[in-house]
Amino acid sequence: MKSTRRKRFEKEVLSHLDRLYGYAIHLTRNGEDASDLVQDTYLNALRSEKQYSLGTNAGAWLFTIMRNTFLNKLRKSSRKPVGMAGEWIEQMAREDVAELKKMGPDPGMKFLDDLLQEDIVNAIESLPDEFREAVVLCDVQGFSYADIAEILEIPIGTVRSRIHRGRLILRNLLAEWKNIAMGGS
Amino acid sequence: MTCEDAHLHMHDYLSGELGAEYRKPLMDHLDACPNCRKFFLQTQQMQTFVRNAMSVAAPSELQSAVQSILANA
Numbered sequence: 001m002k003s004t005r006r007k008r009f010e011k012e013v014l015s016h017l018d019r020l021y022g023y024a025i026h027l028t029r030n031g032e033d034a035s036d037l038v039q040d041t042y043l044n045a046l047r048s049e050k051q052y053s054l055g056t057n058a059g060a061w062l063f064t065i066m067r068n069t070f071l072n073k074l075r076k077s078s079r080k081p082v083g084m085a086g087e088w089i090e091q092m093a094r095e096d097v098a099e100l101k102k103m104g105p106d107p108g109m110k111f112l113d114d115l116l117q118e119d120i121v122n123a124i125e126s127l128p129d130e131f132r133e134a135v136v137l138c139d140v141q142g143f144s145y146a147d148i149a150e151i152l153e154i155p156i157g158t159v160r161s162r163i164h165r166g167r168l169i170l171r172n173l174l175a176e177w178k179n180i181a182m183g184g185s
Numbered sequence: 186m187t188c189e190d191a192h193l194h195m196h197d198y199l200s201g202e203l204g205a206e207y208r209k210p211l212m213d214h215l216d217a218c219p220n221c222r223k224f225f226l227q228t229q230q231m232q233t234f235v236r237n238a239m240s241v242a243a244p245s246e247l248q249s250a251v252q253s254i255l256a257n258a
């Protein structure tokens with residue numbers, strides 16, 4: 001017979017399955033590896049069940065376990081995470097100011113209307129890891145800055161600036177693709 | 186509020202992290218400044234698109250697998 005604590009634990013961790021799978025796809029970029037990673041994450045969560053206090057933040061706890069599980073696997077294999085892309089990222093983030101200045105008074109809202117879901121996913125995938133993770137945890141998974149800081153083990157100020165800059169880079173990438181697809185601005 | 190401040194605040198707003206005391210000043214700035222308003226609306230639209238594009242449901246085989254991991258532990 002399972003204890004009440006155990007039943008509540010199962011319920012709390014299970015409620016994050018879809019989010020975890022989404023994050024796993026993101027980390028592994030592959031559905032099959034993602035399913036394996038989710039299962040390993042639950043196994044590891046069970047092993048450290050005692051560290052978790054019921055009714056606290058199961059989401060952040062599980063995401064932290066998933067990320068560590070993934071990084072450990074990565075270390076054992078030879079695959080390297082995608083590093084910083086360098087100068088073009090700086091460029092993308094800077095262009096925003098110039099763009100803001102040349103924008104007319106028309107509050108155009110149809111910015112992304114012609115883009116496909118695929119374009120958006122590709123754009124996110126092409127962000128360097130450090131920006132991608134922060135943006136996805138915030139904008140897709142809905143975590144707070146404090147939770148993201150815990151999951152990524154970085155200061156809150158860094159979380160904030162990565163999200164800001166990640167969105168800018170993404171936005172400029174999408175605007176560029178859109179211009180190409182539309183045959184010029 | 187300067188446009189630069191407005192940009193910082195609108196990102197925090199979109200993250201659900203903007204302090205209540207900054208909300209009205211931000212909205213006032215967006216009302217008055219077409220450039221920031223445009224930027225805000227576009228970024229907000231992008232956030233919605235990103236959320237919709239990246240949200241997935243775990244496949245049913247994975248759901249069963251996880252349930253049995255929890256059940257057999």
Ligand SMILES: [Zn+2]
Nearest residue numbers: 188191218221
């Ligand atoms: Zn402004």
